Amino acid sequence: MSTSPTSVLALLLAGPLQAWGAASRFSRRTTESAPTKSGVIGLLAAAAGIARDDDAALAVLAALRFGVRIDQPGTRIRDFHKAMHPVTGKTMPLTERFYLADAVFVAAVEGDHALLERLDAALRSPVYPPFLGRRSCPPATRVDLGLHRDAVLEDVLRTVAWQASPWYRRRHHHPETGQLTVLREKQPGEDTPADTLCDQPLSYSPAQRRHALRSVVTDRVRPPRESAHHDPFDAFSEDDDL
């Protein structure tokens, strides 16, 4: 177990639509209810310009410890998708794609400071632009949410302000009583009950995309509300008649 200080890079994943598949095959493309490690590492790798078949470069990123906080869970929508053959005009197999609409997440990766510094810079000037799990889902905001030096993943996910949208905060008037779900990887040596998810990326090569199982610990945290946020017009919200 390493004792050298690690840093944490936080990401804000928000947009009208997101889709984080971990077990999608064939014509039914599902989404998990939170970003997958594969999806987020893929976003970082794309920003850094790592080629799809560069498994060695991917391994460095995939070794980062990963966690995600569900700030605004969103709703699942089902998209029915029909493709037509451009030459024969025949209908291709119908597919179902699931999306998370209106969701907001804070994801974080923990590891070597210099590496995270490079990734943070890459997010601000990406080679391949970020998308939220599916290419048709561009982020609605900046993705980089700050690099925390000498920090621990759990602490960052507990202390970053609640990122839910203003309308969502207004409707959930008492967030202090509520807690947010954090899905994170175990600490080295930690002995906590965990689920497994097959989203540890090994290769993004189109010829042989491979993932391994990964342990996921579920925590509940109570992050601070964003103190700077004060909108006097909140009191006159028209939300109630929507």
Add this chain to the structure above:
Amino acid sequence: MNRFFLDLHALQTVPPSNLNRDDTGAPKTAVYGGTPRARVSSQAWKRAIRTYFRDQHLLDESELGVRTKKIVELLADRIHGLDTSLAGAEALRIADQTVQATGLKTEVPKRKADQAKDGEPEPAPEAKYLVFLSARQLDGLARLAVEGAGDIAGFFRDKKNKARAKEIADSRHSVDIALFGRMVADVADIGVDAAVQVAHAISVHRAETEADYFTAVDDENRDEETGAGMIGTVDFNSATLYRYAALGIHQLSANLGQGLREDEPRTEPVRRAVEAFVHSFISSLPTGKINTFGHHTLPDAVIVTLRTSRPVSFVSAFEDPVRSESSGHVREACERLAAYVPDIERAYGEGDAAPTWVLRVGPNTQKLAGLGTEADSLGALVTAVGQAVADRLDKPA
């Protein structure tokens, strides 16, 4: 290489319509900012964009591609075109060997193989996946096939010839493959990652789906009690849509390669592709139920920005839905953007360093005038953007 992105934004109003429907026949929707919105999927609009630039001949036919499993038949036709002595089963056999030399797997579909048992001619093998090839790639493969036609199997046992086949399949990608990508699941080296990212279009305001109940009269019914020939409902909604796409110019440039002709600048293929994309993004329209609703509209406002950092969607400006119920949504949507864009550009963007163009129609869009250089026509906008991209590409890295 120089990294840069072209961001395209459009506000477009569609009257009652059903551009893109789900399996129940209702227009697609999403929830954003906690309110239901009209949605048009990115796939539907990408298809409209592709169809538009083909139909409008924005690019030369030889610059475009086809997406098909029937690659063997297509190639056999071209082989026959080059050498009329090669025809029928012989041309198919040569074409099949050539396709396989590129690394693609082909097979005779089982269903068709069964049909053929009853004395019908042997059906053509097909690729196992949809393959996206440009006209130029097909022409190149056809020439190679004719060259080796005498002993096609022996020809491709030569590693050099096999490498030539792979090289043809991996270069001179058509513009639509370069833009929208290609997935060939079993041949990694001829896969192309899309240079363009198209977001689902969503309404800037709350939008509910409505149902139109209709009856149709039977004109030939002479009965006294005429009644209706048929009844039914059509679902529809009307919306002011925010549309967004980001185009990675450096990716497009890598996908397309440099100019193939001596007599044109090396940036010419990229400039032509960018112009075709910008033109098609603005002018194209998904045609779902267009004969029922006639939703032939064009955007009220278009904003195009050339950036060296990261693409920026302005969709957050509409997370809080536009509420102007009586005077339409365009004016307030433009006011939102006019306030939001300078704000986000100052916080995260490149400020004045990012060239921006605005194309807009009517007094409702007045507020957008200050966001960039105003273009007075689509043609002027397309030319200005294409020229700016070519100039940037010519700059040393």
